[in-house]
Amino acid sequence: MIVAPPESLPALSINGLGHRFGAREALAGISLEVPAGRFVALLGPNGAGKTTLFSVVTRLYNNQSGVISVFGHDLRRAPSRALAELGVVFQSRTLDPDLTVRQNLAYHAALHGLAGRAVRARIEHLLIRAGLGEKIDDKVRILSGGQARRVEIARALVHAPRLLLLDEPTVGLDLAARAGIVDSVRQLVRDDGISVLWATHIFEEIAPEDAVYVLHEGNIVAAGTAASLAEESGSTLATAFRKLTEQAR
Numbered sequence: 001m002i003v004a005p006p007e008s009l010p011a012l013s014i015n016g017l018g019h020r021f022g023a024r025e026a027l028a029g030i031s032l033e034v035p036a037g038r039f040v041a042l043l044g045p046n047g048a049g050k051t052t053l054f055s056v057v058t059r060l061y062n063n064q065s066g067v068i069s070v071f072g073h074d075l076r077r078a079p080s081r082a083l084a085e086l087g088v089v090f091q092s093r094t095l096d097p098d099l100t101v102r103q104n105l106a107y108h109a110a111l112h113g114l115a116g117r118a119v120r121a122r123i124e125h126l127l128i129r130a131g132l133g134e135k136i137d138d139k140v141r142i143l144s145g146g147q148a149r150r151v152e153i154a155r156a157l158v159h160a161p162r163l164l165l166l167d168e169p170t171v172g173l174d175l176a177a178r179a180g181i182v183d184s185v186r187q188l189v190r191d192d193g194i195s196v197l198w199a200t201h202i203f204e205e206i207a208p209e210d211a212v213y214v215l216h217e218g219n220i221v222a223a224g225t226a227a228s229l230a231e232e233s234g235s236t237l238a239t240a241f242r243k244l245t246e247q248a249r
């Protein structure tokens, strides 16, 4: 058997993933891939199935059909290894507002079985890098929405995952905070080689060279770079998206 070297394995590979809520088919056997070290956008309107996909990949729900692997670790057969490679920022806020920023990250580290001086230093490093050096011992309750999001991204990186999933991370933020979050995640891809799956319905967050999967009503209705999808439609990504989702109705 030929074993692929780890760096050539995709960060995330999803094949034929289906999920139903009773009669409602939220994911209809979708396949997608996040290559290692790339920023990949999952573009879909409300109700497309983005959050369901994230819930399955993080094992909040078991996958009902299909195969998911994270850097070659099958999520069903080797869940601990797969999840150790995975950092997640959920759409809804999940920080404890009455703990400090540092305590929130230390709590997350403890859940991963991490404690001690090296982890404490990593937590400080991540927070300083996120521009939150002054806020480390503030309670989360007093942070702005943008700052809280940055804390959540730093927290998702505490256990040093190589794949980051973000579910509409800029929802509810103003333009400047939104741009700051997008830039900081792109910097993680560029400087640290982190692989990212970024779910959104905001076209401005997607760069022409990004790989994009368009999710609509539980199906991937198009895939390609943002530039190629725009070119095929003869216009912008927004127009391409409108055409694709109208066709699929």
Ligand SMILES: Nc1ncnc2c1ncn2[C@@H]1O[C@H](COP(=O)(O)OP(=O)(O)OP(=O)(O)O)[C@@H](O)[C@H]1O
Pocket (backbone or CB within 6 Å): 021, 024, 025, 026, 044, 045, 046, 047, 048, 049, 050, 051, 052, 053
């Ligand atoms: N727990 C649930 N029970 C029943 N149906 C659900 C449940 N969660 C999601 N759905 C349905 O599954 C479909 C996909 O929902 P999902 O939340 O994954 O979409 P989304 O793309 O994340 O949308 P949004 O941007 O609004 O969060 C929708 O039709 C939704 O109503």
